[in-house]
Amino acid sequence: MRLHRLLAGTMFVLVLPQAHARSPEAPIVTVRPSAAVIPANMLRLSFEFAMAPEGPVLPGIALSHADGSDLREPFLAQELWSPDGRILTLLLHPGRVKSGLVAREALGPILVPGDDVVLTLDGRPLKRWHVGPPDLHGPVESAWHVFPVAPASRQSLVVRLDAPIDGRDADYMAVVDADDRPVDGHAELLDGETTWTFTPDAPWHAGRYRLVVRGTLEDPSGNRLNGHFEAPLDTPDAPAVDATVVFDIGSTPGIPLSPRSSR
Template sequence: MRLRRLCGAAVLAAALGASHAAPPARVVRVQPSAEQVPANLLRLSIEFGTRIEGPVLPRLALLRPDGKPLAQPFLEQELWSPSGRILTVLMHPGRVKTGLNAREALGPILVDGDDVTLTLDDRPIQHWRVGPADTSGPAVSAWRLSSVRAASRQALVVTLDGPIDGREADYLAIADPHGRRVSGQALLKNGESTWAFTPHAPWRAGEYRLIARGTLEDPAGNRLGGRFETPADTPAAAPADAALAFTVGSTPLSRRR
């Protein structure tokens, strides 16, 4: 009888513990959000609906189409936003960059033509098709700016030459004719290949500049004027900001040549 009571108490305790277990983490978005990523993808980020407690990396996996996980794809480091809701995960750099011991021993993480699925607690949260490696990086001179009119709050839409890192929407900014930063809301869309900026106050006629911070990177770690895939003995170049000048008038925006 005593053993039966003890067993019953254990079952009840287990049931109570299960009823108080934390619900599955709610994922708001995963970036890169495009269907395709480069074979040399360096980082990804996961935004959760609430603050997450405890390590998340052991709960993540990258699966092949056959359901088998890729071996050791992530660097054992969790980079969290101050809010505790956005986690940046680095792919193991030693397997992304060519010529390093980890890549020679374990091979590259992603290969052009692969299909991979990112899972959290065995639940799929993002699927990617893997394309060719990206070694060129962002080129501001190739960006295209939409038209906006003075006295309006039209969004300035900048079509980039390729995706940028999803956490770097604020690495782009607008300077007004007096060199002051224009206040507004910036968003990345279309797989982080489009930057849209809506000013808080209507545009005024004049000369503006779109400024890109020199540390702006794409998902493969390439910066403006710098590449992730460089020889170890190559001196690191200091990041340099880049800018595009444009005019806002009573007629639609025109980019200065």
């Protein structure tokens, strides 16, 4: 398992969980994946806290079946924190997610299609998921749909993705204008991380734009734009290659965008 590939482009602080207690005064704002269904080969999840908690969090986190029985050792014993200490990313044990590895053969997969699982913190339910089939394909930017926006407005650009992406990857996409100047604004992931929205700081001008997608963008199962997590062990990683989706904003409000994908 190549953690540098999974975490490329994202800054984390690594903390190994200890036995001392965690401060309870750090409510969780968001758990991602936020959708009701997750793939059986989900590799990571994240928690956003309202404030940086004190002490390790992982000892209090459990993943259980709907009947309350715990799943056996589902997580890597690592806490990956954002620099501000508010967002925690946990990895499900890669040796049990990827087929053909010793840990999976010995302990079995963590998630099984058709199951219902519950994520808890200190015994308190945080999220309930239904486990769907594994996702072996990864994001395909040529299948994304870009919705129209009106020029001379600050209407949010909405991009419907072909499948959920990692909840931490909203800023792995950027909009640039015809002169290759970045468009300032705020990006957000919605609808179970299947919709990317971008609200510009200034009104749109009519013309051509490009949505630039970082090559290290991934889905929750570790699949990249041009690379699959579930690949033979002797297969070298494909280099991360940025992609672009070209679209036009017409001079008349309501004229559809014309998206085209390129590498």
